[in-house]
Amino acid sequence: xxxxxxxxxxxxxxxxxxxxxxxxxxxxxxxxxxxxxxxxxxxxxxxxxxxxxxxxxxxxxxxxxxxxxxxxxxxxxxxxxxxxxxxxxxxxxxxxxxxxxxxxxxxxxxxxxxxxxxxxxxxxxxxxxxxxxxxxxxxxxxxxxxxxxxxxxxxxxxxxxxxxxxxxxxxxxxx
Numbered sequence: 001x002x003x004x005x006x007x008x009x010x011x012x013x014x015x016x017x018x019x020x021x022x023x024x025x026x027x028x029x030x031x032x033x034x035x036x037x038x039x040x041x042x043x044x045x046x047x048x049x050x051x052x053x054x055x056x057x058x059x060x061x062x063x064x065x066x067x068x069x070x071x072x073x074x075x076x077x078x079x080x081x082x083x084x085x086x087x088x089x090x091x092x093x094x095x096x097x098x099x100x101x102x103x104x105x106x107x108x109x110x111x112x113x114x115x116x117x118x119x120x121x122x123x124x125x126x127x128x129x130x131x132x133x134x135x136x137x138x139x140x141x142x143x144x145x146x147x148x149x150x151x152x153x154x155x156x157x158x159x160x161x162x163x164x165x166x167x168x169x170x171x172x173x174x175x
Contacts, residue, residue: 007026011093021043022041060081106174109153111167115131150170
């Protein structure tokens with residue numbers, strides 16, 4: 001049986017009043033979320049985040065009542081209802097980007113600008129979306145050599161712009 005695992009969740013209060021929801025997640029039968037640079041992020045308005053979290057709770061019951069589970073949060077087996085509650089609790093624990101950085105953790109946000117693929121003596125420049133398709137097409141046909149070109153996002157304004165523009169962002173947060 002395959003199920004999602006939420007290893008960590010962080011909510012960052014942005015200066016424009018929105019929130020950046022970060023999660024380190026994967027599946028029980030993949031390697032996603034096991035690396036500190038594998039965070040996913042999405043920006044929400046306060047109302048949109050509450051609606052998102054409450055959406056998990058609709059048509060679901062707490063794990064104690066349902067007798068089953070849909071996913072794990074850390075090592076705890078949970079239902080979608082429990083995940084919605086978890087998100088609402090984490091929203092109350094939200095910190096600013098400055099507070100996260102000053103907590104002693106190393107934090108970096110890098111916008112992925114392009115990917116250079118080395119194939120048959122040529123260098124092929126691709127967007128991240130093009131590379132995703134290429135990667136899965138070539139995955140089982142031998143090795144793939146590539147280099148990711150990225151830009152370090154040095155302030156909150158640049159981080160917000162990257163997310164608002166739909167850029168791929170590599171996020172690293174140390175333990």
